[in-house]
Amino acid sequence: MIPDFGESDVLHFHLPLKNILAGSLKNNEWPVWSPFIASGFPVLAESQIGTFFLPNLILYRLLPTVPAYNISLALSFLTAGIGMYVFCRSLRLSMWPSLFAAIVFSFSGYFAVQLNHVDVIQTASFLPFVFWSLYRIYRRPNVLNSLLLSFFLSQQLFAGYINTAFTTLVGGFIFLAALMILKFQSVKTSIKVLVLITTGCAVAGLLSSIQLIPTIELWLKSTKSGGVDFATATQFPYPYKHIITFLFPYFFGNPANGTYPGFSDSWGIFWENTAYIGILPLILSIFTLRHIRSRIVGVFWLVVIAAFLLVFGKFSPLYFFYTFPPFSFFRVPSKFLIIVIFGFSILSAIGIQKIMQSLPIKFIRAAFVIPLLCIGLFLIDGYRFSYQYPPVSSIELWNKRPDVVNLALKNDTRIGEIGASVFWNSYFLTDGWKSLMPYSYSTALLYPNSGALYDIRQSQLNMGGLIPRRTKLFTDILGLPVSESDDKETTLSATLINAFSLSSTEYITSPFLITNDDLLPVTTITPPKEINSDKTITVYKNSSALPRFFISYKTEKIDTIEDFYRNMNDRNFLQQKKVMTEETFGEYNSGKEGGESITVKDEKPTDIRLSASLPRNGLLVFTDTNYPGWSAELDNQSIPVHTVNLYQMAVEIPEGNHTVRFFFTSRAFELGKLITIFTAVITASGVFLLCVRSRGTDPRTP
Numbered sequence: 001m002i003p004d005f006g007e008s009d010v011l012h013f014h015l016p017l018k019n020i021l022a023g024s025l026k027n028n029e030w031p032v033w034s035p036f037i038a039s040g041f042p043v044l045a046e047s048q049i050g051t052f053f054l055p056n057l058i059l060y061r062l063l064p065t066v067p068a069y070n071i072s073l074a075l076s077f078l079t080a081g082i083g084m085y086v087f088c089r090s091l092r093l094s095m096w097p098s099l100f101a102a103i104v105f106s107f108s109g110y111f112a113v114q115l116n117h118v119d120v121i122q123t124a125s126f127l128p129f130v131f132w133s134l135y136r137i138y139r140r141p142n143v144l145n146s147l148l149l150s151f152f153l154s155q156q157l158f159a160g161y162i163n164t165a166f167t168t169l170v171g172g173f174i175f176l177a178a179l180m181i182l183k184f185q186s187v188k189t190s191i192k193v194l195v196l197i198t199t200g201c202a203v204a205g206l207l208s209s210i211q212l213i214p215t216i217e218l219w220l221k222s223t224k225s226g227g228v229d230f231a232t233a234t235q236f237p238y239p240y241k242h243i244i245t246f247l248f249p250y251f252f253g254n255p256a257n258g259t260y261p262g263f264s265d266s267w268g269i270f271w272e273n274t275a276y277i278g279i280l281p282l283i284l285s286i287f288t289l290r291h292i293r294s295r296i297v298g299v300f301w302l303v304v305i306a307a308f309l310l311v312f313g314k315f316s317p318l319y320f321f322y323t324f325p326p327f328s329f330f331r332v333p334s335k336f337l338i339i340v341i342f343g344f345s346i347l348s349a350i351g352i353q354k355i356m357q358s359l360p361i362k363f364i365r366a367a368f369v370i371p372l373l374c375i376g377l378f379l380i381d382g383y384r385f386s387y388q389y390p391p392v393s394s395i396e397l398w399n400k401r402p403d404v405v406n407l408a409l410k411n412d413t414r415i416g417e418i419g420a421s422v423f424w425n426s427y428f429l430t431d432g433w434k435s436l437m438p439y440s441y442s443t444a445l446l447y448p449n450s451g452a453l454y455d456i457r458q459s460q461l462n463m464g465g466l467i468p469r470r471t472k473l474f475t476d477i478l479g480l481p482v483s484e485s486d487d488k489e490t491t492l493s494a495t496l497i498n499a500f501s502l503s504s505t506e507y508i509t510s511p512f513l514i515t516n517d518d519l520l521p522v523t524t525i526t527p528p529k530e531i532n533s534d535k536t537i538t539v540y541k542n543s544s545a546l547p548r549f550f551i552s553y554k555t556e557k558i559d560t561i562e563d564f565y566r567n568m569n570d571r572n573f574l575q576q577k578k579v580m581t582e583e584t585f586g587e588y589n590s591g592k593e594g595g596e597s598i599t600v601k602d603e604k605p606t607d608i609r610l611s612a613s614l615p616r617n618g619l620l621v622f623t624d625t626n627y628p629g630w631s632a633e634l635d636n637q638s639i640p641v642h643t644v645n646l647y648q649m650a651v652e653i654p655e656g657n658h659t660v661r662f663f664f665t666s667r668a669f670e671l672g673k674l675i676t677i678f679t680a681v682i683t684a685s686g687v688f689l690l691c692v693r694s695r696g697t698d699p700r701t702p
Contacts, residue, residue, distance in 0.1 A: 001398065002116040002271075002390050003255075003433050005263055006421035007447060009116045011398065011439075012462045016452035017049040018069055018118075022060040023455075032214070032666045033606050033629075036452040038461035038471050039414070039503050039647075040625035044669065045214035046465055048119045050160035052211055055122070066395055073118055076125040081106035083128030084345065090135055091296060093349055096371035097356070101349035103375055109249060109276030110341045112386040116271065123164040124338055126156045127171070131342070134172045134197065138179055141192045144690055147683060149200035154207040162215075163330045164338065169201070171307060171339035178302040182295045206679040213672035215466070217628065222466040227328040234314040234322050236268045238334040249276035249385055256389055258432035268334060275337040277344050278381045280374060284351030285344045291354055300343045300350070307339035391433050402444045403523055404509055404539045405454045413506035414457045414548070416478060418492070420445040423511040423535065437530045444525045444537045445509045459503035470647040471625055473561065474499065477568065489513045494571040497544065501574050502645055504623045506545040511535050518544045544574065549610060551596040551653070552579045552619045555588045555644075564646050579619055579644045585652065588619060606664040613657045622649040622662055629668075633661040 001010050016036075020043055024031035031051060034043045043049050050056045055075050059068035081102040088098035105128070114120045133149035156165040176197070180190060205212060219225055227233075244251050253259035255270050263269050285304075288297045309318045313333030321327045352374055356367040408415050423445065427438040443450070448460035460478045461467070467475075477499040490512045497518055500508060508519060519540035527533045558564050558580045567573045567580060577593065595615035602609040612620055626649040632641045634651065635658055644650040651660065 003428050006425050012447045012449050014118050016449040019065045019453050021049050022065045025061040032669050033664045035605050036457050039459050045218035047215045048160040052158040076121045077106045079125040087128045087132040093353055096368050097349040097353040100371045101345045104281050105345040107382050108341050113271040113274050115390050119160040122159040123156050123161040126152050127168045130168050137196050141196050146196040146200040150203035153204035157208040167335050174303050174306045178299040182298050209672040209675035214668040217668040218466045221468045223469050223472050230323050233328045235331045237313050238268055238273050238311050242273050245274055249274055256432045258430045272332050272334045275341050276385050278378050280377050281348035285347035287351045288347050300347050304340055304343035307336045310336040393436050397440045402446050404446050408456045414459050414504050415446055416459050416500050416505040416508045417445050418510040419512050420447045441527050459505045474647050491515045495569045498568045498574055501544045504546050504548045506542050508540045511537055548623050549598045550621050552577045553588055555579045555581045557581050581644050608662045610660045612660050614653055614655050616655045619650045620653045629664045629666040
């Protein structure tokens with residue numbers, strides 16, 4: 001577990017998502033929806049859960065979450081190494097230089113510092129295979145090689161980190177362009193190569209439809225649907241002076257001991273900007289400049305230079321690339337460092353091969369000693385770098401169930417937090433991870449998303465990718481900064497209290513002493529002696545929290561987001577159980593309550609059945625997130641689901657006793673599934689027929 005700025009991507013993002021995936025697969029379901037994140041979230045559509053990545057499908061179906069997670073990481077390093085070895089052999093490098101390139105690439109600093117981001121590593125592990133299939137198309141342009149590209153690219157898309165898949169394709173096209181520039185092909189052959197590559201990419205998209213179509217639906221509903229502006233696309237830059245980290249990776253400091261500068265618009269992130277490859281591979285790569293007239297050397301130097309220009313982002317002469325799609329869809333240009341590392345790995349292997357070829361004939365048999373020596377030196381250097389970075393800890397350090405989980409399970413409610421990231425950074429920015437005990441203690445705060453590790457619902461989320469606009473607008477309120485006095489006391493604003501109450505958040509954790517009358521201390525957790533701290537964590541009960549299902553007899557129409565915020569700032573608004581609507585339906589102007597009842601009869605993540613009894617016509621409000629795919633039935637008859645309170649659901653219920661059902665069916669997922677299955681069947685059939693035809697025309701076939 002490597003702490004990040006304000007959080008841990010392992011504890012607070014990847015493990016919760018993978019736990020949702022493991023639970024769904026073991027129940028023979030797809031994780032199309034989770035009630036445990038942000039009052040309900042389409043986790044499959046966000047893609048970083050990696051649902052359809054083959055290793056994930058197998059490992060999380062068969063094993064508990066943590067062992068599956070660890071094995072998937074190890075498999076990624078193996079996949080990257082095998083892919084690099086196969087690609088180098090296709091470039092006609094001999095066995096030992098190819099092995100050196102495989103070890104350098106898979107154990108480079110890029111992978112070491114990205115250990116917290118399993119989706120990045122899994123996606124990047126298939127990069128050499130994509131390059132290999134592109135090179136096969138270039139050398140032998142045929143349909144089988146095009147389909148090979150489709151498979152590997154679809155696996156990258158299924159792994160979940162689409163940014164790295166895009167980076168791979170950009171690097172691949174730079175590679176092909178360099179090949180074509182340095183070796184002229186006929187126009188006819190070049191067109192055939194481009195057609196086959198385009199076809200391969202298209203088939204990859206169709207094969208990945210089961211993931212891509214739900215992701216596109218979420219993207220269209222998200223805050224990023226129009227792309228991001230130039231400042232965001234080039235966020236966390238890579239200044240020129242960062243090049244020195246290729247020689248001295250800790251030149252600017254080390255987050256492990258809290259000496260690396262904080263992130264800002266003028267400074268990057270350590271694990272994004274550091275791609276230490278080792279001194280020896282750099283020397284070997286520079287050595288190949290003596291052979292720059294060799295086509296393969298020239299190709300990979302062009303790849304390295306072009307990728308570096310993209311890495312510099314807003315400081316690059318190619319900065320304008322980040323002003324238009326698809327470059328403007330992603331942040332952090334230093335992601336292109338993976339292409340730089342890939343190019344240097346191959347150049348270093350070429351360097352070894354050139355040295356071996358230059359040996360006198362009498363030393364040829366012992367030439368393998370050179371790559372073996374280089375491998376040994378690289379591993380020593382790599383160990384020296386990476387040993388200082390990722391901490392190793394026992395799962396027992398993180399396994400303790402927070403007290404607030406027991407409260408939430410007992411009362412079947414939601415949890416929120418105030419100040420968790422502030423508490424986390426008070427250690428991270430000063431001491432790094434000299435000790436992991438403070439971070440283990442902080443699990444008592446139940447950071448957003450981590451409730452999914454215990455099947456606990458939370459109203460907040462920790463998601464850096466795609467978020468529905470309405471969810472983002474609401475959760476931004478829950479993430480409003482809180483000011484504290486010198487004695488660590490704080491008073492929450494009416495807006496923040498209302499937001500927690502509206503989202504049915506009954507328990508709130510905080511390292512602060514909160515003075516609001518609505519929040520009553522339930523229990524406190526004192527820090528262990530090992531961390532020498534007085535930062536007590538308190539669990540508060542929110543007495544004004546609305547139930548997850550409630551009946552309202554009064555509505556107020558709103559027309560703008562400002563209307564919503566104005567009501568949220570009114571401390572008396574929620575006490576009336578008023579419902580904010582954006583459409584006109586029914587007549588609900590009575591504030592009277594009493595006599596109604598709601599009972600949950602059966603609940604699954606995507607199917608909830610209730611019984612409701614009302615003395616008069618009213619609205620049944622379901623405080624989970626309304627998202628395309630949610631439907632409702634009243635006494636087995638379909639009824640419309642209305643969006644209320646910005647992002648929640650409501651249905652109209654007449655007086656009397658009724659059964660109500662809310663259920664989620666992702667039409668985008670079902671459509672994508674059909675396209676994926678159809679494409680897979682057609683592709684498999686085509687491969688079979690091509691193989692039969694090839695065998696039938698082979699003169700060696702008996």
